[in-house]
Amino acid sequence: MFFSDEAIAQLIQEDVPFLDLTTYGLSIGKELGEIEFSTRHPMTICATEEAARVFEKCGATVEYLVESGTCLPEQQLILKASGSAAALHIGWRVGLNLMEYTSGIASRAKExxxxxxxxxxxxxxxxxxxxxxxxxxxxxxxxxxxxxxxxxxxxxxxxxxxxxxxxxxxxxxxxxxxxxxxxxxxxxxxxxxxxxxxxxxxxxxxxxxxxxxxxxxxxxxxxxxxxxxxxxxxxxxxxxxxxxxxxxxxxxxxxxxxxxxxxxxxxxxxxxxxxxxxxx
Structure with a gap:
């Protein structure tokens, strides 16, 4: 399924039209960190590729992801990214929303x-x-x-x-x-x-x-x-x-x-x- 760079950027801009005011206000944007997403119950995974592009667009590096369509048990790693606190906080919710909503649809379809x-x-x-x-x-x-x-x-x-x-x-x-x-x-x-x-x-x-x-x-x-x-x-x-x-x-x-x-x-x-x- 094709998603343009503009579509990925639009998803980010919808949540961050100007800047992440909290991260900016705390002056932590340049600090380095990691974020990991994992299953809390068995599911069919979806939209990891789009979530990865979100993080990369924000300036983070994706170190691991599970391919869409993969069935995972609970407590399994789905995606891992590293980078600045600014990049991770911007990509966090956008990427999570993409994966949670689509994985819900994918899991019901699989059933x-x-x-x-x-x-x-x-x-x-x-x-x-x-x-x-x-x-x-x-x-x-x-x-x-x-x-x-x-x-x-x-x-x-x-x-x-x-x-x-x-x-x-x-x-x-x-x-x-x-x-x-x-x-x-x-x-x-x-x-x-x-x-x-x-x-x-x-x-x-x-x-x-x-x-x-x-x-x-x-x-x-x-x-x-x-x-x-x-x-x-x-x-x-x-x-x-x-x-x-x-x-x-x-x-x-x-x-x-x-x-x-x-x-x-x-x-x-x-x-x-x-x-x-x-x-x-």
């Missing part, structure tokens, strides 16, 4: 992926665009670190037709005509439609869509529907969406769908990472 693949080893866990506005890039890094994948990075890259689109179309025949037109206009793109009923699923399958996304269809009904659809349309990809979380992902994975769409990793506590600063 989901592991739980789903116990039941269905071939299923893909993908995440929605419901991350907090302005954080999509770092959120995507976090879900990748957890072993999940992005469902859609934005509206510009994929064709996914929702019920809200269909209310502006008058008939089933017109839907099929529009799908055929889109295939000609966007020959490289898959045509995907979200449905809420089995009747709609059969209708759009017959229209020749590439992927059907089921929204909030009960798993009991969904299991039979998936079996029947795959029997008649073996190349059709099927996804389940709507409220999928750690408690019910086993049930959804067992339906036989190819893809599980979820927002669950974004919502929860940050990881708890300890920070210890010492004087050299």
């Amino acid at each position: 989901l992926v592991n739980a789903a693949k116990i039941v269905n080893p071939s299923v893909a866990v993908v995440t929605t665009r419901k991350c907090f506005p302005g954080t999509r890039s770092i959120s995507m890094k976090a879900i990748l670190a957890g072993g999940a994948s992005p469902h859609r990075l934005g509206l510009s890259e994929t064709v996914l037709i929702f019920q809200q689109h269909l209310i502006f179309i008058d008939s089933i025949a017109e839907i099929i005509e529009r799908i055929n037109q889109m295939r000609q206009r966007f020959p490289e793109q898959k045509i995907c439609i979200e449905v809420e009923t089995s009747t709609d699923a059969w209708m759009v399958a017959e229209a020749g869509v590439d992927l059907i996304q089921f929204d909030k269809i009960p798993t009991g009904e969904l299991t039979n529907l998936v079996t029947e659809l795959k029997g008649k349309y073996p190349s059709l990809k099927l996804a389940a969406a709507g409220g999928i979380n750690l408690e019910n992902i086993h049930n959804y994975a067992s339906t036989g769908v190819d893809i599980l769409v979820t927002s669950y990793p974004y919502f929860g506590k940050p990881a708890d990472i300890g920070a210890k600063m010492t004087r050299k």
